[in-house]
Amino acid sequence: MAINNRIPAGELAQKWSTYKSTCKLVNPANKRSIDIIVVGTGLAGASAAASLAELGYNVKTFCFQDSARRAHSIAAQGGINAAKNYQNDGDSVFRLFYDTIKGGDYRAREANVHRLAEVSGNIIDQCVAQGVPFAREYGGLLSNRSFGGTQVQRTFYAAGQTGQQLLLGAYSAQMRQVSLGKIVEHNRHEMLDVVTIDGKARGIIARNLVTGEIERHGAHAVLLCTGGYGNVFFLSTNAMGSNVTAAWKAHKKGAMFGNPCFTQIHPTCIPVSGDHQSKLTLMSESLRNDGRIWVPKKQGDNRKATEIPEEERDYYLERRYPAFGNLVPRDVASRAAKERCDAGYGVGNSKMAVYLDYAAAFERYGKTEAIKTGKTNASKEEILKMGKAVVKEKYGNLFEMYAKITGEDPYEVPMRIYPAVHYTMGGLWVDYELMTNVPGLYALGEANFSDHGANRLGASALMQGLADGYFVIPYTIGNYLADEISTPKINTNQAAFEEAEKAVKDRINHFMNVKGTKSVDYFHKKLGLIMWNECGMARNEKGLKQAIADIRALREEFWKDVRVPGTMDSLNPELDKAGRVADFLELGELMCLDALTREESCGGHFREEHQTADGEALRHDDKFMYVSCWENKGNNEWELHKEDLVYDVIHPSQRNYK
Amino acid sequence: MEHSNINLNLKVWRQPNSNAAGKFETYKAENISTEMSFLEMFDVVNEKLINNGEDPIAFDHDCREGICGSCSMHINGRAHGPWDGTTTCQLHMRAFKDGETITVEPWRAAAFPVLKDLTVDRSAFDRIQQAGGYISVNTGNAQDGNSLPINKEMADASFDAAMCIGCGACVAACKNSSAMLFTSAKVSQYALLPQGEPERKTRVLNMVAQMDKEGFGACTNTGACEAECPKQISISNIARLNREYLNAQMSL
Ligand SMILES: Cc1cc2nc3c(=O)[nH]c(=O)nc-3n(C[C@H](O)[C@H](O)[C@H](O)COP(=O)(O)OP(=O)(O)OC[C@H]3O[C@@H](n4cnc5c(N)ncnc54)[C@H](O)[C@@H]3O)c2cc1C
Ligand code: SF4
Ligand code: FES
Numbered sequence: 001m002a003i004n005n006r007i008p009a010g011e012l013a014q015k016w017s018t019y020k021s022t023c024k025l026v027n028p029a030n031k032r033s034i035d036i037i038v039v040g041t042g043l044a045g046a047s048a049a050a051s052l053a054e055l056g057y058n059v060k061t062f063c064f065q066d067s068a069r070r071a072h073s074i075a076a077q078g079g080i081n082a083a084k085n086y087q088n089d090g091d092s093v094f095r096l097f098y099d100t101i102k103g104g105d106y107r108a109r110e111a112n113v114h115r116l117a118e119v120s121g122n123i124i125d126q127c128v129a130q131g132v133p134f135a136r137e138y139g140g141l142l143s144n145r146s147f148g149g150t151q152v153q154r155t156f157y158a159a160g161q162t163g164q165q166l167l168l169g170a171y172s173a174q175m176r177q178v179s180l181g182k183i184v185e186h187n188r189h190e191m192l193d194v195v196t197i198d199g200k201a202r203g204i205i206a207r208n209l210v211t212g213e214i215e216r217h218g219a220h221a222v223l224l225c226t227g228g229y230g231n232v233f234f235l236s237t238n239a240m241g242s243n244v245t246a247a248w249k250a251h252k253k254g255a256m257f258g259n260p261c262f263t264q265i266h267p268t269c270i271p272v273s274g275d276h277q278s279k280l281t282l283m284s285e286s287l288r289n290d291g292r293i294w295v296p297k298k299q300g301d302n303r304k305a306t307e308i309p310e311e312e313r314d315y316y317l318e319r320r321y322p323a324f325g326n327l328v329p330r331d332v333a334s335r336a337a338k339e340r341c342d343a344g345y346g347v348g349n350s351k352m353a354v355y356l357d358y359a360a361a362f363e364r365y366g367k368t369e370a371i372k373t374g375k376t377n378a379s380k381e382e383i384l385k386m387g388k389a390v391v392k393e394k395y396g397n398l399f400e401m402y403a404k405i406t407g408e409d410p411y412e413v414p415m416r417i418y419p420a421v422h423y424t425m426g427g428l429w430v431d432y433e434l435m436t437n438v439p440g441l442y443a444l445g446e447a448n449f450s451d452h453g454a455n456r457l458g459a460s461a462l463m464q465g466l467a468d469g470y471f472v473i474p475y476t477i478g479n480y481l482a483d484e485i486s487t488p489k490i491n492t493n494q495a496a497f498e499e500a501e502k503a504v505k506d507r508i509n510h511f512m513n514v515k516g517t518k519s520v521d522y523f524h525k526k527l528g529l530i531m532w533n534e535c536g537m538a539r540n541e542k543g544l545k546q547a548i549a550d551i552r553a554l555r556e557e558f559w560k561d562v563r564v565p566g567t568m569d570s571l572n573p574e575l576d577k578a579g580r581v582a583d584f585l586e587l588g589e590l591m592c593l594d595a596l597t598r599e600e601s602c603g604g605h606f607r608e609e610h611q612t613a614d615g616e617a618l619r620h621d622d623k624f625m626y627v628s629c630w631e632n633k634g635n636n637e638w639e640l641h642k643e644d645l646v647y648d649v650i651h652p653s654q655r656n657y658k
Numbered sequence: 659m660e661h662s663n664i665n666l667n668l669k670v671w672r673q674p675n676s677n678a679a680g681k682f683e684t685y686k687a688e689n690i691s692t693e694m695s696f697l698e699m700f701d702v703v704n705e706k707l708i709n710n711g712e713d714p715i716a717f718d719h720d721c722r723e724g725i726c727g728s729c730s731m732h733i734n735g736r737a738h739g740p741w742d743g744t745t746t747c748q749l750h751m752r753a754f755k756d757g758e759t760i761t762v763e764p765w766r767a768a769a770f771p772v773l774k775d776l777t778v779d780r781s782a783f784d785r786i787q788q789a790g791g792y793i794s795v796n797t798g799n800a801q802d803g804n805s806l807p808i809n810k811e812m813a814d815a816s817f818d819a820a821m822c823i824g825c826g827a828c829v830a831a832c833k834n835s836s837a838m839l840f841t842s843a844k845v846s847q848y849a850l851l852p853q854g855e856p857e858r859k860t861r862v863l864n865m866v867a868q869m870d871k872e873g874f875g876a877c878t879n880t881g882a883c884e885a886e887c888p889k890q891i892s893i894s895n896i897a898r899l900n901r902e903y904l905n906a907q908m909s910l
Binding site: 047050051054065066067068069070072074075084086121122124125126127128129130131133134135136137138139140141142158159161164165168171172173175176178179185187210239240241273274276277278279281282400401404405407470471474519521563565566570571572573574 | 661674675691693694695697698701702705707708709711712713714716718719720721722723724725726727728741743744748749750752773774777779780781783784787788789791792793794795796797798799800801802803804806807808809810813814816817820821823824847848851853854
């Protein structure tokens with residue numbers, strides 16, 4: 001299969017503007033007779049659906065939650081990047097582009113990332129216009145904070161609920177189009193297949209999750225905005241329903257999967273507390289702005305954190321990376337935490353945790369407040385109290401969440417944190433136009449592989465999702481649909497729809513009829529453990545080979561012994577889960593295969609065989625400067641194609657955060 | 659954190675679908691770690707039901723972080739259970755005592771029909787939002803974000819209202835099943851911002867009209883909504899909605 005990424009010719013900084021002024025357009029009258037399906041209503045899906053409906057297309061949206069507003073994007077906490085340079089600290093489109101490429105350890109496309117940086121500012125403008133209540137300074141202007149992997153303040157935020165506010169903004173635009181009749185919603189629906197006719201995507205098969213009915217929906221183009229697949233690890237910071245099914249069905253219908261093994265393990269999450277654990281909770285990266293990470297200098301130190309004197313604490317990130325300190329990128333911070341815990345310096349009951357300490361920040365903010373309010377002879381307690389109030393305004397909801405989950409008060413004792421699966425950089429392979437290699441089938445947001453290379457920087461997923469939906473797809477889809485204006489409404493009585501529907505029904509019947517002995521969760525947890533142990537923060541050849549064998553065996557057992565209670569024609573969450581886990585059981589194998597063939601370390605992909613003398617990721621640019629594009633050959637066999645990454649502007653080097 | 663294991667009795671509402679009658683069933687939840695969340699306790703109960711060949715209890719949930727607004731259990735007579743300012747998914751078993759009986763019901767409101775067990779249909783909220791919960795600005799129309807300075811206090815107050823997660827606890831808590839707290843939070847978010855000004859009047863009139871059409875009850879200012887709202891949305895938003903509504907009506 002030849003790979004064409006359709007990156008426009010010309011100078012990097014001109015590519016997108018040239019593209020926009022030369023791509024094909026669809027005139028308003030024709031848009032009215034073109035149908036578009038948008039699966040997913042997170043930031044990518046809601047922004048795309050609203051923008052395309054505003055342009056005049058007929059849009060149908062799908063999501064499995066009861067309301068579009070509950071898509072997983074709602075949970076994003078810390079913020080969204082934009083190269084506005086409002087802080088006058090040297091930011092620019094180029095710097096955001098550069099930081100993102102470097103943060104991704106030189107495994108992303110220059111052209112895509114530059115476009116992302118170019119439109120980042122428009123996103124903020126659009127959201128403000130929609131009434132998104134971003135944090136502001138006393139002068140009434142927008143406030144910024146810093147995030148990992150950068151040295152400027154370019155992150156816009158709304159307390160610790162940035163994703164919620166951005167999503168509700170996009171959702172409001174979507175609801176407006178629903179009221180105007182340009183969007184028809186299908187909530188509590190799960191897409192279970194893509195329908196292709198003559199090689200082009202022409203619709204989907206979906207299940208109504210309340211009635212169990214299997215439905216056919218036709219359209220001139222299909223957009224998958226279905227989020228990431230971190231839940232293949234069972235435990236992750238993702239919402240319980242996040243899954244790979246939509247992307248996986250597309251993959252099985254011919255769409256290539258890009259860089260499946262590129263997974264982000266986030267350094268600051270609340271540690272696992274027991275076998276009952278159903279998910280892990282993120283403590284936003286923004287907390288690393290003000291918090292200091294440390295472990296005791298002594299191995300197996302059982303004293304309480306507050307009893308360990310300053311000189312017996314190892315602020316290991318500040319020690320190892322003086323230039324970036326606690327703000328190194330996520331992959332670096334996660335590995336450093338694992339290294340300390342594996343070496344016996346971990347804290348808490350499980351010893352698989354490190355401290356995130358706010359004591360210094362309370363004092364620093366308290367002193368500033370004392371000066372601001374003229375209380376020059378405030379006592380130490382008063383200063384701490386004022387400092388805590390400042391921290392509460394910035395991160396109050398996160399501190400509260402920590403207290404509810406752990407039963408400890410983070411204003412009094414340092415938080416315990418440990419890395420957890422958080423985001424997947426891999427996803428459906430797309431070209432510059434966000435189209436998969438199946439014509440008319442697009443992937444946006446976390447569901448595609450595009451802009452983050454081997455490691456995503458904080459506050460850039462929200463940026464990418466909204467860039468894709470608000471500012472990229474409205475142009476690029478026209479370039480395809482301009483040639484589809486004479487295609488009549490898609491008739492869903494065609495054989496392709498019938499076959500796809502039958503396959504979906506057969507599979508559901510199969511699940512119901514196994515009548516085995518073990519619950520879906522039993523298999524999901526087992527798969528998660530295999531993935532975490534062998535395809536998690538550190539990977540090696542032997543482990544990956546073992547994992548592939550184990551996953552195959554588990555998959556076989558699943559199909560023989562899973563128990564799905566209830567019926568297929570009613571609300572049945574266990575049946576929904578069964579379908580998702582069946583797909584995870586295939587994806588897991590591909591992730592291990594991808595990790596096995598990428599014999600280098602880069603970003604979040606750390607192969608133990610490939611590291612520098614001081615334990616940093618060792619890339620092999622001569623051999624692995626490519627995107628792995630996996631083609632599904634059926635029967636859990638794949639063929640690897642390579643899209644070479646060409647760096648015209650940036651010279652890849654060993655990342656250095658020291 | 660110190661933790662222990664406890665045993666509980668559950669009285670849970672079971673109802674196969676919207677048309678069928680429902681009833682309470684009792685279950686034992688054994689060996690529950692006090693570190694579990696309330697929903698993790700339900701996971702344990704469901705796992706056991708599945709292993710025994712019974713139908714597990716259906717309930718809505720997704721983020722399990724208190725932000726998506728999916729979870730919606732009425733626990734011991736209180737929306738989202740005993741902890742103030744906490745969603746069902748963030749409630750932890752530390753809140754209960756060994757041997758306790760816990761009664762769990764779905765939201766009860768005519769406008770929120772039960773779909774199955776503890777799962778209800780809250781699409782009425784989406785329709786209220788569709789009636790006017792937006793600012794009419796197409797993608798690409800925006801001016802520079804900092805060209806419109808907004809007083810920080812107003813922006814913060816708008817954000818406080820915008821924190822509503824659309825869970826519906828306010829409706830479940832209200833003896834009249836009124837949706838005023840939810841609707842007023844959306845109206846307030848926009849009423850407090852200059853961007854909301856052009857559509858200020860039509861917005862409040864249309865959203866209130868839709869709310870009435872959905873069959874939510876009238877607000878009699880008892881304040882149960884504010885007390886049980888997991889995001890502690892202030893009842894002062896209702897007063898603001900009423901002012902906005904009067905103003906809009908007078909100028910018609
Ligand atoms: C806890 C947390 C905090 C985060 N904080 C930040 C942050 O501060 N900054 C940042 O930049 N990023 C952050 N991220 C990452 C970011 O939130 C996500 O990457 C991003 O929101 C994904 O958006 P999306 O639109 O691609 O997908 P999602 O928001 O995941 O939406 C997926 C949609 O697809 C639908 N769907 C999926 N499968 C199907 C199917 N088969 N049929 C029908 N519908 C389907 C779902 O219903 C949903 O509507 C965070 C992530 C997490 C987990
Ligand atoms: S106002 Fe409170 S209780 Fe009502 S929907 Fe919003 S968050 Fe839930
Ligand atoms: S599950 Fe999302 S708020 Fe409870």
